[in-house]
Amino acid sequence: MILEAVMLQVKHGKEEEYEEAFREASKIISSMHGYISHELQRCMEVQGKYLLLVKWEALEDHTVGFRQSKEYQEWKRHLHHFYDPFPEVEHFENVQL
Template identity: 80%
Template sequence: MILEAAMLQVKQGMEQEFEEAFRKASTIISSMKGYQSHELQRCIETDGKYLLLVKWETLEDHTVGFRQSEEYQEWKKLLHHFYDPFPTVEHFEKVNLKGN
């Protein structure tokens, strides 16, 4: 399992519109191959700041399967105009803390 993490900064005053658009966009991402789950968290300390976490089966399910799909073009249309600056997306894998 791969965890995609993106810190999203939404333009001031557009938070409500962004959250509504994200609800629509959620149906797009959740239909993709390799998708497992996602959540959007709103920052308490900073207005307009969100954390998006998406679980994928593999890195390629996100970087190739989703990002190179027609569905991603719709995702972009719904969401990308809200961001300033454009977010950095990183991928993480779980650390086994139980030893070998």
């Protein structure tokens, strides 16, 4: 399992509209092969800042299966116009302790 982590900055005044669009877009990502779960967290200190966490079975489920799919084009259409600056996506793996 890998964790995709994305810090998102939504354009000022667009937060409510973004959250509604994200609810709709959630149907897209949750239907993808290798998807496990996701959550969107709203920052309490910085207006318009969000943290998206997505769990995937494997890195390629996100980077290839989702990112190279027609569903990703729909995801982009719903969400990408809200971001400024455009977010950087990072992937993490669990450290066995």
